[in-house]
Amino acid sequence: MFLTKLALKNLTRHKKRTIITAFVISFGIFIFLVSDSLMVGMSDLTIDNSINLQTGHLQVMKEEYWENKDELPMNNLIEEDSNIINDIKNTVSSDNYTSRLLFGATINNGSEDYPINAIGIKPDDDQKVFDLKEYILEGEMFTGGQNVVIGKGLADLMGFNVGDYATLLFRTEEGTFNTIDAQLSGVIDAPHPEINEFHVYLPLQLAQDSLNIGNKVSKYLFRLGERDKSITAANNLNALFNDNGSNLHAYNWEQLSQELLAMIQQGNIENMIMLIIIIVLATVGVINTVILSALERLEEIGMMKALGLKVREIVYIFVIESTGIGIIGSFFGVLIGSIGVYFMSNYGLSVSSMTEGQSTFGIPIADKLYGGWEISTFIFIFFFGILVSILASILPAIWGAKKDPVKAIYHK
């Protein structure tokens, strides 16, 4: 206890040095917390955007379709069978169901064309699963007929206004060309660059008729109470499909967002770099402080050894001092980090101005980016700062404590 008291009093010997070393740790922790908060906010926002606007919680399609889904194939589509759909609804305990038909096309404004993803939807069902309607900027969502809704980015690019006519050119399953002339009923400005720039929504019936595929759709899509239920629901459905010998397969939100999650994972590397920076900063700061302290206190170390203190007791004094610096640094790091994260969470960071609405580091955010809170991160980094401080002090402390007492006393 006495040695602990002495160690803590030693922190007041060179207040400036203690403050600077603690500040270095605080700064590293601040940067980490803000960066982590942005990553958490970005992850939550992008996942929510993706679920709310593009994937839903659960999708059912043929496995063969899944394998080639990026090419928007016209084979391996599924019949919209009400019996199967009811079975699925019962299994996943959700009535929030819709179906979509996706196909590749080009949109033409009379003078230019541009490749897009055409998506046939049933607006009434679709809004049970997706929030598209909430992001209508101009006009309205169609209810049927020869209408389309497109993203703002695409509308700006092609010079379309609500009420204008657009032509979609595409190939049918048989490989023959066909077109749809449709009136632009609405423009969407969604927080998802892909939707704003590449998606054209049209009534499912119109798409099916134009493609001459009867009532086939690409997939069934469901919204569940929470996204965490998706994994169990998909497993249950796949068990059902196996029992029935069906060639359908259910995919949970994680599988549907694989690329997105990979990008988020990539973003987490940034946090690892921040952690490494903290380790380096704290280690250099603490080692420097302990070595300077040991050099300054050589005579004292010698005197302590003469009084009978053992090497481990002298190491203990230095380590406790470093622990004190770690606690001060971590405390203020977490404090200023909390302030930073508070501002990030409440006021956000406008990324649309940085990216001009195109994309955000490859992740589909086209709006303000808000920070997220994760208490576990605050607790982790607080103790991490202290731990790094302790570990960094051990070797220089041993170096100081092992000094020959005679040389230390007489400062040879």
Place this chain on the structure above:
Amino acid sequence: MALLKLDDIKKIYHQGKIDVPAIRGISLDIEKGEFTTIFGPSGSGKTTLLNIIGCLDKPSSGDITYEGQKKLSELNNNELSDFRRYNLGFIFQGHNLIPVLTAFENVEFAIRIIDEISKKERRKKVLDILESVGLKGLENRKPNELSGGQKQRVAIARALVKNPKLVLADEPTANLDSETSEEVLDIMLKMNKKLGTTFIFSTHDPQVMRYARRLIEIRDGKVTNDDQGEDLDVPH
């Protein structure tokens, strides 16, 4: 039985390929309660001998027997630390006080690490010893608030507070004026008489030698003279 028995102590420093003998075979008996001064010119080996007696340095050969039983050469570093902790007190010319601790805490340090007595007893003991060295009322001052003589008194109090059997003092008055030196030496002599503590000094100050009851002269690492008694012939 002698408190300390030094048997043919030699100490050789190796400077590159050259061997520099600092102590060339010293054998001595130090009795309990002695007030002994080791003197000699600079470089004669006084401090080296004191450091070897205090287990801060190890002899190249020879041995020290403590109270007729314990051979110090047989102890490892931890055991030597314990030996110093429980049996020895040190006074250095630089006093080596801890600047962030008060006079009270600096003295308390020596018994806190032994931790054998209650807080109340410890407090009484520290205050008593501070009073004995004339520092009553100054116990809450930090070293930078004390004069050179007062600091050295704190160092004496720190060396004596645990009632060690042996106190080693390396040039304890080197940084003090003659008046303060006398005060400090008076205190040590008083403690020697009051507590029966054995004192060994190294010095080349005739003023210190006048207080000694035994004078050991060292030259070139050898004892050249060893006088005991009340009326010693103090060199000038």
